Amino acid sequence: MKIDVLTLFPEMFTPVTEASMLGRAREKGILDIGLHNIRDYTQDKHNRTDDYPFGGGGGMVQMADPIFRTLEDIGAQGKRLLYMSPRGRIIDQPMLEELAEEEEVVILCGHYEGVDQRVLDYWQAEEVSIGDYILTGGELAAMVLIDAVARLIPGVLGNKDSALDESIYSGLLEHPQYTQPRNYRDMEVPEVLTSGNHRRIDLWRFEQSLQLTAQRRPDLLLEYAKQREKLGKEERRLLDSTLQAYDLYRII
Ligand SMILES: C[S@@+](CC[C@H](N)C(=O)[O-])C[C@H]1O[C@@H](n2cnc3c(N)ncnc32)[C@H](O)[C@@H]1O
Numbered sequence: 001m002k003i004d005v006l007t008l009f010p011e012m013f014t015p016v017t018e019a020s021m022l023g024r025a026r027e028k029g030i031l032d033i034g035l036h037n038i039r040d041y042t043q044d045k046h047n048r049t050d051d052y053p054f055g056g057g058g059g060m061v062q063m064a065d066p067i068f069r070t071l072e073d074i075g076a077q078g079k080r081l082l083y084m085s086p087r088g089r090i091i092d093q094p095m096l097e098e099l100a101e102e103e104e105v106v107i108l109c110g111h112y113e114g115v116d117q118r119v120l121d122y123w124q125a126e127e128v129s130i131g132d133y134i135l136t137g138g139e140l141a142a143m144v145l146i147d148a149v150a151r152l153i154p155g156v157l158g159n160k161d162s163a164l165d166e167s168i169y170s171g172l173l174e175h176p177q178y179t180q181p182r183n184y185r186d187m188e189v190p191e192v193l194t195s196g197n198h199r200r201i202d203l204w205r206f207e208q209s210l211q212l213t214a215q216r217r218p219d220l221l222l223e224y225a226k227q228r229e230k231l232g233k234e235e236r237r238l239l240d241s242t243l244q245a246y247d248l249y250r251i252i
Contacts, residue, residue, distance in 0.1 A: 001030070001031055001032070001100070001102065001103060001104070001105070001149075001150075001153055002032045002034065002103065002104045002105075003031070003032070003033050003034070003104075003105050003106075003107060003146055003149075004033075004034040004036060004074050004076065004079075004104075004105075004106045004107070005033065005034065005035050005036065005106075005107045005109065005142055005146075006036050006038055006067060006070050006071070006106070006107070006108045006109065007035065007036070007037065007038065007109040007137075007138070007139055007142070008037065008038050008039055008049060008109070008111055008137075009109075009111075009137065009139055010035035010036070010037050012139045012140075012143075013033070013035055013139065013142075013143065014035075016143050016147070017033050017035075017143075017146070021147075021150065021151065021156060021157070022146070022147060022150055024156075025150055025153070025155075025156045028155065030153055030154075030155045030156055031150055031153065031156065033146065034074065036070050036073075036074055038062075038066045038067055038070050039066065040070075041065075041066040041067075041069035041070045041073065042065075042066045043065070043066075043069075048063070049062055049063060049066050050062050050063060050111075050112050051063055053113060057113075058113075059112050059113035060112040060113060061112060061113050061114065061115065061116055062110060062111060062112060062114065062115040062116060062119075063116055064115070064116040064118045064119050067108065067115060067116075067119045068119065068122070071106070071123060074106070076106045076123070079104050079105065079106050080102060080104070080105050080106065080126070081105075081106045081107075081108060081123050081124065081125045081126065082105060082106070082107050082108070082125065082126050082127075082128045082145070083107075083108045083110065083115070083119075083120055083125040083126065083127050083128065083138075084107065084108065084109050084110060084128055084129075084130075084138030084141040084142050084145070085110060085114065085127040085128065085129060085138070086129050086132070086133070086134055086135075087127050087129065088126070088127030088128040088129040089126070089127065089128060089129065090129045090130070090131060090132070091128060091129070091130055091144070091145060091148070093168050093169055095128075096145075096148050096149050096152060097152060099145075099149050100149050100152035100153050107138075107142045107145065107146070108125060108138070109137055109138030109139045109141070109142050110137065110138045111136070111137045111138070128141075128145065129141070130144050130145070168220075170209075171220065171223065171224040171227075172209040172210065172212075172213045172220065172221070172224055173209060173212045173213045173216060173217060173220070174209060174212075175204075175205040175206070175208035175209045175212070176208060178190070178193060182194060190204070192204045203234055203235070203238065206235055206238060207238045207242070210238055210239060210242040211242055214242050214243075214245070214246040214248065215246070218246065218248055221242070221243070221246075221248060222248060222251055222252060224239075225239060225243060225248075225252050226252075228240075
């Protein structure tokens with residue numbers, strides 16, 4: 001997958017895109033991230049990228065021209081352009097799965113009060129948000145998006161199953177995890193996890209996931225309960241008892 005990023009601060013990306021999983025995906029050639037500094041495309045001698053908003057008001061607005069020139073130079077015509085913006089649709093797992101299917105995506109990071117609307121209109125940008133709060137710039141949001149999409153691209157994660165088990169992806173929040181030592185400061189790992197009985201372990205984890213989801217995200221559990229008929233007998237029994245215990249049964 002090729003991701004081109006337009007930003008005023010390309011240096012913010014390198015510690016993230018060169019480290020860990022993203023770094024390895026790039027080394028393997030599965031992910032190609034192109035960083036393009038919008039300032040390099042200014043035409044005035046002060047390299048200005050922003051100006052005062054028409055109509056007044058505080059803050060500055062990123063001018064259309066340097067962004068147009070960057071997009072034209074990288075050949076963004078016809079490609080999907082995402083503009084990181086608190087006005088956008090909030091990223092969720094289905095949206096990321098759909099994005100991970102794309103071969104090429106262009107991401108525009110805003111700053112100040114955002115970009116001139118004509119950029120968004122002309123280039124038919126999709127506005128994408130990472131949540132209902134305001135960041136100073138789109139870079140951190142773009143990195144969240146890139147990281148979350150990248151791990152869905154085949155070959156990026158070492159173990160193909162690991163994305164499927166995660167919270168949200170499976171429809172439930174993930175069960176608690178433990179590792180060595182078995183006893184840490186008198187806190188024991190739950191006995192079932194060291195029993196070697198894989199069926200018991202699976203059911204215990206499933207029940208833990210159900211309970212966590214019921215406590216923290218009942219909305220997700222209610223959605224998950226729609227596939228009740230597809231579950232095995234034991235799993236269905238655990239789901240029903242969790243729904244009852246958390247008084248959610250009456251809602252479905
Ligand atoms: C200070 S914000 C501008 C906010 C804009 N004036 C508004 O009210 O919609 C500067 C830039 O940060 C980015 N940004 C801020 N919050 C964001 C969020 N929740 N999700 C994605 N990008 C965000 C956008 O690229 C935005 O152009």
